[in-house]
Amino acid sequence: MELLYDSEQQAFREEVRAFMKEMAPVDIAAKAHTGQRYDKEDMKRWHGILYEQGWVAPKWSKENGGAGLDPIQVHILDEEAFAAGMPRLQAFGLSMVGPVIIHFGDDEQKSRYLPKILSGEEFWCQGFSEPGSGSDLASLKTRADRDGDKYIVNGQKTWTTQAHIADWMFCLVRTDWDVKQQEGISFLLIDMTSPGVEVRPIITMDGEHAVNEVFFDNVEVPAENLVGEENKGWDYAKFLLSNERTGIAGVGQSKAEFARLKAIARKEKRRGVTLSEDPLFKAKLADLELKLRALEITNLRMLIEEKEKGAPGPISSILKVVGSEVQQGIATLTMEAVGSYAAPYLPESLENSWNGEPIGPDYAAHAMPYYFFRRKASIYGGSNEIQRNIISKHLLGL
Amino acid sequence: MDFTFTEEQSLMADSLRKAYESDYDFDKRRAFLDDTATFHSPAMWQTLAENGFVGLLAPEEAGGFNGGGAEIMAVTAEMSRHLALEPFLATSVMGVRLLVTAGTNAQKSNILPQVVAGEANLAVALYEPGQRYDVAPQTTTTKLDGDDFVLNGTKAVVVGGDSARWIAIGAKLEDVGSALFLVDAGADGVSKKTYRLVDGRGAADLELSDVRVGANARMAADDAETALAEIEDWAVTASLAETLGAMEMARDLTHEYLQTREQFGRPIGKFQVLQHNMADVFSDVEFARSMVFWAASEVANPDAPTRRHAVSGAKAFVDNAARNIAERCIQMHGGVGVTDEYALTHYVKRLTLGQILFGDRDEHLLRYTNTNA
Ligand SMILES: Cc1cc2nc3c(=O)[nH]c(=O)nc-3n(C[C@H](O)[C@H](O)[C@H](O)COP(=O)(O)OP(=O)(O)OC[C@H]3O[C@@H](n4cnc5c(N)ncnc54)[C@H](O)[C@@H]3O)c2cc1C
Numbered sequence: 001m002e003l004l005y006d007s008e009q010q011a012f013r014e015e016v017r018a019f020m021k022e023m024a025p026v027d028i029a030a031k032a033h034t035g036q037r038y039d040k041e042d043m044k045r046w047h048g049i050l051y052e053q054g055w056v057a058p059k060w061s062k063e064n065g066g067a068g069l070d071p072i073q074v075h076i077l078d079e080e081a082f083a084a085g086m087p088r089l090q091a092f093g094l095s096m097v098g099p100v101i102i103h104f105g106d107d108e109q110k111s112r113y114l115p116k117i118l119s120g121e122e123f124w125c126q127g128f129s130e131p132g133s134g135s136d137l138a139s140l141k142t143r144a145d146r147d148g149d150k151y152i153v154n155g156q157k158t159w160t161t162q163a164h165i166a167d168w169m170f171c172l173v174r175t176d177w178d179v180k181q182q183e184g185i186s187f188l189l190i191d192m193t194s195p196g197v198e199v200r201p202i203i204t205m206d207g208e209h210a211v212n213e214v215f216f217d218n219v220e221v222p223a224e225n226l227v228g229e230e231n232k233g234w235d236y237a238k239f240l241l242s243n244e245r246t247g248i249a250g251v252g253q254s255k256a257e258f259a260r261l262k263a264i265a266r267k268e269k270r271r272g273v274t275l276s277e278d279p280l281f282k283a284k285l286a287d288l289e290l291k292l293r294a295l296e297i298t299n300l301r302m303l304i305e306e307k308e309k310g311a312p313g314p315i316s317s318i319l320k321v322v323g324s325e326v327q328q329g330i331a332t333l334t335m336e337a338v339g340s341y342a343a344p345y346l347p348e349s350l351e352n353s354w355n356g357e358p359i360g361p362d363y364a365a366h367a368m369p370y371y372f373f374r375r376k377a378s379i380y381g382g383s384n385e386i387q388r389n390i391i392s393k394h395l396l397g398l
Numbered sequence: 399m400d401f402t403f404t405e406e407q408s409l410m411a412d413s414l415r416k417a418y419e420s421d422y423d424f425d426k427r428r429a430f431l432d433d434t435a436t437f438h439s440p441a442m443w444q445t446l447a448e449n450g451f452v453g454l455l456a457p458e459e460a461g462g463f464n465g466g467g468a469e470i471m472a473v474t475a476e477m478s479r480h481l482a483l484e485p486f487l488a489t490s491v492m493g494v495r496l497l498v499t500a501g502t503n504a505q506k507s508n509i510l511p512q513v514v515a516g517e518a519n520l521a522v523a524l525y526e527p528g529q530r531y532d533v534a535p536q537t538t539t540t541k542l543d544g545d546d547f548v549l550n551g552t553k554a555v556v557v558g559g560d561s562a563r564w565i566a567i568g569a570k571l572e573d574v575g576s577a578l579f580l581v582d583a584g585a586d587g588v589s590k591k592t593y594r595l596v597d598g599r600g601a602a603d604l605e606l607s608d609v610r611v612g613a614n615a616r617m618a619a620d621d622a623e624t625a626l627a628e629i630e631d632w633a634v635t636a637s638l639a640e641t642l643g644a645m646e647m648a649r650d651l652t653h654e655y656l657q658t659r660e661q662f663g664r665p666i667g668k669f670q671v672l673q674h675n676m677a678d679v680f681s682d683v684e685f686a687r688s689m690v691f692w693a694a695s696e697v698a699n700p701d702a703p704t705r706r707h708a709v710s711g712a713k714a715f716v717d718n719a720a721r722n723i724a725e726r727c728i729q730m731h732g733g734v735g736v737t738d739e740y741a742l743t744h745y746v747k748r749l750t751l752g753q754i755l756f757g758d759r760d761e762h763l764l765r766y767t768n769t770n771a
């Protein structure tokens with residue numbers, strides 16, 4: 001047993017850290033301190049820098065243009081990027097549809113889509129959920145009817161994150177209505193500029209426009225945009241979701257956010273004593289830190305297993321549940337630490353375009369929207385109830 | 399022992415409900431919310447004044463209702479069910495109570511009638527930047543200059559400070575300790591940064607630079623912190639009743655959603671984990687209600703430690719329930735539960751605001767234990 005990173009891994013971390021120090025843009029990093037929102041330009045800029053370095057798709061094999069790093073190295077890169085205050089890269093292309101195309105796409109699709117995912121030239125969004133099909137995703141009703149060399153798509157997706165800034169959507173559609181639900185679903189790539197695609201914003205309680213409704217009215221999609229085989233889309237979606245879950249523990253991001261929380265606790269005082277020394281608050285911080293530590297070590301255990309045996313399977317659900325609880329715990333304590341100054345509500349002040357006067361300390365405006373924002377962590381990507389169903393059914397046979 | 403409201407109290411809540419139901423649905427409220435000039439509905443505020451609500455705590459001779467904790471509980475819970483934005487908490491609870499207990503006769507006879515009539519709003523500045531939930535003035539100071547007092551300092555997150563005509567301000571006063579003033583919000587040297595709180599109500603940060611007030615602005619309180627601590631307890635009690643109203647609505651919305659939303663071919667309320675969560679929400683509301691009764695029945699207790707023990711105990715307990723209810727109700731809704739266009743999130747905002755205004759749970763746990771006999 002050895003809990004420490006070996007010397008090779010340490011050396012890699014040093015390399016990454018040096019890179020971050022040199023290359024992470026200071027203005028983007030500054031946003032992490034105050035919780036300003038990263039915009040599309042920030043994400044593109046950072047994406048471009050990692051692309052130049054060859055690290056933008058750390059998990060992808062070299063032949064597909066990735067870095068071919070092992071899961072531990074990927075994790076190190078992730079931790080260091082968050083510690084440097086950098087935004088999460090767009091997962092929809094790099095971690096979701098990219099691997100699906102690599103595994104199930106044909107050569108033309110690989111050469112058409114992968115380079116632009118890597119370069120960041122094209123943004124993607126995920127069209128899975130529908131108004132009537134959330135947890136019960138397989139019941140989806142958006143239809144694609146084959147008409148010669150194209151599909152005609154009709155229906156509606158919802159909760160589609162970044163649909164308003166995406167160039168492409170990977171979309172689950174029903175192509176067969178006469179078979180078991182899971183067996184009539186196909187995986188289509190849809191150009192968001194196609195006639196008949198309409199995107200409408202959904203504003204969430206944190207004041208942000210990140211999610212959307214997407215309507216399809218007789219949208220023509222070339223048949224060559226079908227990934228893999230018709231009616232096999234559910235298998236690809238399951239493959240994609242299992243990929244999504246390995247990254248879902250969010251250790252790197254939570255460590256960075258916890259560090260920020262501690263910095264706030266060193267500044268805020270109760271009765272003349274900083275919160276980091278206040279017995280009640282200190283105990284809560286310690287509790288959360290231990291949960292984060294347990295998450296980190298468990299995640300490393302699974303990453304090593306992944307390195308040796310491949311994707312971890314349903315056990316990753318325990319990471320999703322606890323990972324989301326840690327994220328939410330950090331946001332909750334951040335709000336508590338800020339105190340009264342979390343009460344003024346100026347989510348617009350988190351956008352680039354804002355030029356009003358701040359209220360309270362510079363980290364205050366972020367606290368409340370962030371607490372609300374984090375509520376979704378236990379809802380999307382399979383809610384925590386669904387994760388627990390998976391654990392009890394697939395791991396425990398109950 | 400009696401845990402029902404009197405007929406008069408129930409009638410009050412009923413007439414409030416009617417006023418809000420007829421003029422204040424979710425969409426209309428949205429317009430008030432977007433109105434950055436007032437952050438509330440001036441017309442509704444007038445209606446409240448005309449029906450005697452603004453002067454709920456004022457004595458009858460000032461045109462008030464002479465109410466107490468029970469009336470505050472009935473009225474604020476009902477207003478919260480409608481997500482009311484009107485400055486009742488700041489003016490009618492905190493401001494009027496302070497005028498009644500610490501106003502000079504002149505202040506009472508000049509200002510109280512205007513307030514009760516809805517013509518002038520009040521606010522009480524409790525906190526200062528960096529001092530967390532300590533109501534004792536630290537950075538705001540005053541000096542006698544001739545017959546006048548000159549005030550300097552800053553006040554943080556003054557609820558209702560956006561619309562208040564008069565703001566009560568505590569300041570350190572050499573040799574005496576501290577003093578309390580009722581300051582004209584439009585006086586020279588008073589600058590306000592106004593903003594919306596998370597639930598949409600208005601508030602302000604204040605900066606006082608060489609604000610000169612006459613001796614008649616000083617209130618009849620021996621020291622600022624004792625008077626402000628009492629007002630803070632009234633604010634907590636009213637805020638707890640608001641929390642109760644918001645909890646009930648969040649519970650009802652979720653209860654209904656569990657019966658109408660279907661996944662996997664059945665209403666999600668058929669899934670046992672959601673049934674149990676809903677059962678906990680139901681029970682949390684009832685236990686919280688009991689604790690709000692406790693606070694409401696003790697808030698007027700003249701014995702300060704007894705008052706504080708109950709009010710802080712209730713706050714520490716209810717905050718916990720509020721958080722559990724808010725988070726569970728969102729979770730049971732799935733994605734819909736985080737959207738701005740759905741009423742639930744607005745109740746959640748109020749439930750969350752209640753946890754950090756007027757002292758958080760830790761603060762009140764400490765106060766509760768510190769007042770333990
Ligand atoms: C901010 C945000 C961003 C999102 N981004 C995307 C995106 O980009 N693309 C996309 O396709 N989707 C996205 N989603 C959708 C997300 O995946 C769904 O919200 C999620 O699958 C839950 O579905 P639902 O919202 O319809 O809730 P429902 O499925 O209606 O669930 C409601 C409640 O019932 C519970 N429940 C349901 N079934 C069961 C069961 N069998 N047992 C026990 N409890 C159950 C759930 O846990 C939840 O508590 C996003 C969601 C959010 C909130």
